[in-house]
Amino acid sequence: MTTSLVAKVKSRMFIVAHRRARTMLDGEYGSVFRGRSLDFDDLRAYNAGDEVRDIDWKASARYGAPLVRRYAAVRRQTVLLVADTGRNMAAVSRGGDAKKDVAVMALGVLGYLAHRHGDLIALVSGNAESSSSLPPRGGEAHLEVLLRRVDEAVAPDGGRSDLTAQLAHVARTVAQRTLLVVVADEAAIDDEDEALIRRLAAQHEILWLTVRDAELAGPDAPRRSYDVADGGVLLSLLADAGDVLADYRRLVDERNDRREALLTRLGIVEGHVDSVDGVLPAIFRLLEKHRRGR
Template sequence: MALLRRVKSQMSIFAHRRARGLLEGEYGSVFKGRSLDFDDLRAYVPGDEVRDIDWKATARHGSPLVRHYLAVRRQTVLLVTDTGRNMAAESRDGEEKKDVAVMVLGVVGYLAHRHGDAVGLVSGDAGDSRTLPAKTGEAHLERLLRAVHDGTSLCSAPSRIETQLDFVARNYAQRMLLLVVVDEGLPGAETERLLRRLRAQHEILWFTVRDAELAGAGARAGDAIDVATSGLLPGRLAASASLAGAYTRARDERDAARLSLLRRLGIAEADAGGSHDVVPAVFSLLERHRRGR
């Protein structure tokens, strides 16, 4: 289980015991209307809901205690990710974007596993979508991560997340949590139509894997290649201040369009440019989703 071990290792680096409890607590609060059973009392930590404080127990103990609940209903988490050739390109921090995507999927998948939730996968590119049914267990989660990692290469078809969103809309009626992991593509009218349709049925979280910086890619590798179009960008052009400025403006416009769309639809989003940023970004994503209700 090499990929899942990598996920666990990154989580342990970020999260000591208290912080991991907060991360898991954020995951547990994602689903609206979730049935809960009282489990036990534990010490209050920043970020806990004030309404969960047990005031009588607090008075007896002398310090704040909160009621801890366990979910009664198990949920289904569907990981929806791009495995087109865009995700085989370099991320902002120099890794392949697919490695960052695997970390995101693994962190959320592992949190789901810890809560006893089933995890499934829809992945693909512009030409096709593939699915693995929702199941529980670490071996199953490793299989999902391996399918994403091994299914993404420069030989893949172009990326087009709308193909996967349409597949989910047509094939999944049961209410689920959808985690959508994509690169920095520009959302359009079809993206909005599909997300509106899915938002009416499911909880949705959106995670963007950041592209490499233009100047950084040229400096590290000489000539740069746009994997989406197979176009060659000579290193001397990548180092051009005017071209870098145009690239930055185009990226900022894409970001603004994406954020505007997701905010209109009430979908929480986060991003990361490298694996080491993923765990805090996932925590932020879950927290935004909870507070956005």
């Protein structure tokens, strides 16, 4: 019997993360929609990390301890998850896990947070050959279908990765303003991508989570590995030469610096994750960074 991917996500959230951490993660997610059609809901005890401006001082004085206001959305929001399912995601992440597994866990955590808050979840995924979408719906069963779609689509012999194709699909098909959550690897951004991302950022709010690639050069690199993009052998022994290693790292840094600089200019918050174990803290940092930047 196939293990539920949602069950794996919930196990990690409710076993690895203690109750206080889960409460803070819920609070950070809720802050994404702060100020958007939100009504006062109730009061709860103040937790570390809560916004000071949300403290209800009069109620706190009566209660004898700090209380913060909680808000509920008047209508359900839509969270659109955008995922690269090309063969690049079948490669290994910096922490040693398959990038696909890291991406599925990240999508699962964000999707489950959306579910807990009553929001709708949609998906756009694909590779250079085709893009597909799942419409916005609620519920764990829908989240399971979404995660399964991503998990089963990624394979070493699958289509070439092309995040641009997925973003272009969103630009063509999604008219209503929504929250886009992009989960991809260390994608290179060219002029075409820049124009497309700029267009999307003007219409939607975007959170970007980058799954870091494995080190392919230097002492921590595997002695023999393969490039999933073309099947070629990567001879890391050759990269021990100082000039080769320096050039490789310079190119990687330039690629990542361009992407990070563009996202920063457009007000898009980017987070980074190395492994499945690092997903929860990475998402917390991403949401916290978004809240502090608003």
